[in-house]
Amino acid sequence: MTTYIIRRLLLVPLLLFGVTILIFGMLQFLTPAERASLYIRDIPKNERQLEIIIKHYNLNDPVYVQYWNWMVGKADPITGEIHGGILRGDFGYSRTGSEPVMDMIKHRFPATLELALLSVLPIIAVGIWLGVAAAVNHNKFIDQLIRVLSIIAASFPVFVFGLLLIMIFYAKLNWFPTGRYSQWVLEEIVSKQFATPTGFMTIDAIKAGRWDILLDTIRHLVLPVLVLSYISWATFVRVTRSSMLEALGQDYILTAREKGLSENQVVRKHALPNAMIPVTTMAGFTVVGLLGGVVITETIFNYPGIGSAAASAATQLDVVTVMGFALFNGFILIAANLIVDVLYGVIDPRVQLS
Amino acid sequence: MDKLLSVNDLRTHFYTREGVVHAVNGISFDLEAGETLGIVGESGCGKSVSMLSLLRLIPQPPGKILSGSANFNDIDLLSTSEDELRKIRGAKISMVFQDPMTYFNPVLKVGKQVMEPYLLHNDVSEKEAEERMFEMFAEVGISNPKGCAEDYPHQYSGGMRQRAMIAMALMCSPEILIADEPTTALDVTIQAQIIDMVRKLRDDFDMSIIWITHDLGIIANLAQRVIVMYAGYIIEEAYVKDLYKKPLHPYTIGLLNSLPRLDMKEKEKLNTIEGIPPVMYKETNLCPFAPRCQFAIDKCLNENPPLERFDNKRSVACWVDVETGKERK
Numbered sequence: 001m002t003t004y005i006i007r008r009l010l011l012v013p014l015l016l017f018g019v020t021i022l023i024f025g026m027l028q029f030l031t032p033a034e035r036a037s038l039y040i041r042d043i044p045k046n047e048r049q050l051e052i053i054i055k056h057y058n059l060n061d062p063v064y065v066q067y068w069n070w071m072v073g074k075a076d077p078i079t080g081e082i083h084g085g086i087l088r089g090d091f092g093y094s095r096t097g098s099e100p101v102m103d104m105i106k107h108r109f110p111a112t113l114e115l116a117l118l119s120v121l122p123i124i125a126v127g128i129w130l131g132v133a134a135a136v137n138h139n140k141f142i143d144q145l146i147r148v149l150s151i152i153a154a155s156f157p158v159f160v161f162g163l164l165l166i167m168i169f170y171a172k173l174n175w176f177p178t179g180r181y182s183q184w185v186l187e188e189i190v191s192k193q194f195a196t197p198t199g200f201m202t203i204d205a206i207k208a209g210r211w212d213i214l215l216d217t218i219r220h221l222v223l224p225v226l227v228l229s230y231i232s233w234a235t236f237v238r239v240t241r242s243s244m245l246e247a248l249g250q251d252y253i254l255t256a257r258e259k260g261l262s263e264n265q266v267v268r269k270h271a272l273p274n275a276m277i278p279v280t281t282m283a284g285f286t287v288v289g290l291l292g293g294v295v296i297t298e299t300i301f302n303y304p305g306i307g308s309a310a311a312s313a314a315t316q317l318d319v320v321t322v323m324g325f326a327l328f329n330g331f332i333l334i335a336a337n338l339i340v341d342v343l344y345g346v347i348d349p350r351v352q353l354s
Numbered sequence: 355m356d357k358l359l360s361v362n363d364l365r366t367h368f369y370t371r372e373g374v375v376h377a378v379n380g381i382s383f384d385l386e387a388g389e390t391l392g393i394v395g396e397s398g399c400g401k402s403v404s405m406l407s408l409l410r411l412i413p414q415p416p417g418k419i420l421s422g423s424a425n426f427n428d429i430d431l432l433s434t435s436e437d438e439l440r441k442i443r444g445a446k447i448s449m450v451f452q453d454p455m456t457y458f459n460p461v462l463k464v465g466k467q468v469m470e471p472y473l474l475h476n477d478v479s480e481k482e483a484e485e486r487m488f489e490m491f492a493e494v495g496i497s498n499p500k501g502c503a504e505d506y507p508h509q510y511s512g513g514m515r516q517r518a519m520i521a522m523a524l525m526c527s528p529e530i531l532i533a534d535e536p537t538t539a540l541d542v543t544i545q546a547q548i549i550d551m552v553r554k555l556r557d558d559f560d561m562s563i564i565w566i567t568h569d570l571g572i573i574a575n576l577a578q579r580v581i582v583m584y585a586g587y588i589i590e591e592a593y594v595k596d597l598y599k600k601p602l603h604p605y606t607i608g609l610l611n612s613l614p615r616l617d618m619k620e621k622e623k624l625n626t627i628e629g630i631p632p633v634m635y636k637e638t639n640l641c642p643f644a645p646r647c648q649f650a651i652d653k654c655l656n657e658n659p660p661l662e663r664f665d666n667k668r669s670v671a672c673w674v675d676v677e678t679g680k681e682r683k
Contacts, residue, residue: 250456251451251453251456251457252456252457252458252459252460254406254411254451254457255451255457255458255459255467256459256470257411257443258409258411258443258444258448258449259443259444259448259470259471259474259522260440260441260442260443260444260445260471260474260475261440261444261470261474262440269462270459270462273459273461273462274459274460274461277461347461348460348461349460349461349463349506349508350460350461350506350508
């Protein structure tokens with residue numbers, strides 16, 4: 001087990017290197033002039049400036065030199081101060097965010113993570129539960145109901161569902177507003193009356209015992225969580241159901257019944273551990289899907305996370321910010337895959353040997 | 355001898371898209387204490403289904419046990435409550451299956467699976483169950499029991515897995531062991547080892563065995579009495595010696611003739627029974643074997659022969675006296 005984990009860990013630096021190459025490579029599709037022009041307004045009048053920027057940022061250097069500078073930073077010839085450098089945690093300055101990309105991630109990621117975690121945990125818990133319930137009651141009413149609901153959910157477009165929810169629960173009923181907090185909460189945060197050390201509104205509110213703020217946070221989270229998770233729910237239920245059905249049809253289930261185990265024990269002790277193998281893979285994909293999903297969800301609900309920032313950066317051709325976010329996303333994907341791989345080794349003993 | 359298990363008119367059908375498969379069609383037999391009973395027949399003749407029906411282990415739906423009773427210690431296995439039956443499964447009657455690879459759970463340690471029935475049916479600690487398991491492992495000839503208990507099924511060899519499966523079935527010292535072709539997936543030398551071992555265990559544990567197989571050679575080695583099944587019917591039942599000396603049913607004769615023999619010439623072809631066994635979609639009003647039978651007479655195509663008792667010790671379901679080739683009087 002340990003050697004298996006170590007082997008997986010050894011792969012991580014390689015993968016990270018690959019991600020940086022990939023993202024840096026994409027930037028090379030733009031000519032130096034095109035890249036420099038992103039920083040200048042009214043180019044015909046300021047052609048001289050274009051050259052200065054190209055020279056200042058060494059955009060005409062060979063690709064590997066530029067990659068090196070991007071990775072470890074470059075000393076300013078006059079002050080000797082080192083600028084940039086992914087490895088130093090400097091992802092560059094975000095034009096659309098008006099702050100360094102790293103700071104932007106630090107400010108916005110907790111909001112996205114809060115949204116993603118609150119989506120992913122119910123997806124896994126309820127998804128598995130519903131999938132098992134459907135499989136155990138195969139072809140009975142409850143199974144048919146779960147199947148029909150999950151097919152409807154899986155085929156319902158996110159933006160339609162999101163707008164529908166806003167129309168009903170925000171515009172009409174005003175139960176669940178958009179954004180992340182109400183004006184009065186924002187004022188308390190700005191005026192430092194309410195501190196947010198973790199960046200997770202729910203946790204900070206509970207820690208401070210501010211139930212009114214917790215309630216406000218939850219009201220703002222309900223719709224984004226619903227919209228972000230319903231498609232994953234549907235897929236999760238279906239994968240769990242089918243892998244559970246497959247497991248229940250295996251010979252070892254007959255053995256388990258033959259031993260005198262109750263149906264409940266058979267499902268819990270023998271079928272579920274086997275059914276969890278494909279579900280774990282699915283969980284990895286779900287996390288990946290959520291990271292993409294936050295872009296749409298956050299944009300629809302005007303929720304201040306990574307996704308909405310990435311969307312506006314992309315529309316305004318803020319290449320530095322987009323690259324920073326892409327890189328960050330890549331890191332998270334690698335981490336998610338690592339977790340799934342390790343879990344794989346835990347639940348399926350056959351994996352470790354191969 | 356005492357009747358340990360008495361099965362009467364067991365009838366199991368499967369309701370499939372293609373039609374109702376009449377898998378077991380009213381079979382009756384007894385199992386005596388300490389006896390080894392062989393059940394022989396081709397694939398699909400209903401031998402496994404009838405045994406699984408006894409413990410109500412056939413999937414329902416599509417399977418359904420339509421009628422019958424199976425008395426075991428004054429309990430009717432087929433009508434007793436699910437809770438009552440669960441106390442018998444794995445404790446008083448346990449089963450060993452054909453393919454130990456697929457019948458072990460691949461993601462659980464073998465030791466855990468072997469201990470499971472003992473922990474379930476007895477009020478014992480994990481430690482006691484483990485001791486019992488090591489005892490059983492020694493009985494079935496698994497060396498290095500500690501290491502093996504921690505291994506997963508895929509780390510075992512085929513023979514080892516079957517030994518572990520037998521150890522698992524014997525954990526609770528069952529009164530009846532049902533072995534469903536346990537040696538079919540093994541090569542011949544391992545097969546012989548396992549059969550020797552089972553014979554020894556039968557005497558040590560004082561249990562009755564129902565051994566399902568399509569290999570009449572194994573039966574001769576192991577069983578006292580044989581039941582031959584065809585198309586969901588018992589067509590012949592006899593003591594092993596009588597059956598080998600003088601088979602009464604044409605199908606049994608065919609089976610015995612198709613056994614490979616040591617005195618066969620080189621390149622001599624094995625005898626076969628022409629045709630394939632029928633899939634029974636409806637009640638038959640002819641002898642199910644008649645289409646393949648070289649002794650068939652007109653009556654065979656009009657009426658299904660009942661299982662009739664002879665000399666008070668054997669039974670056969672056939673209209674024809676195979677010695678004369680004429681209808682039996």
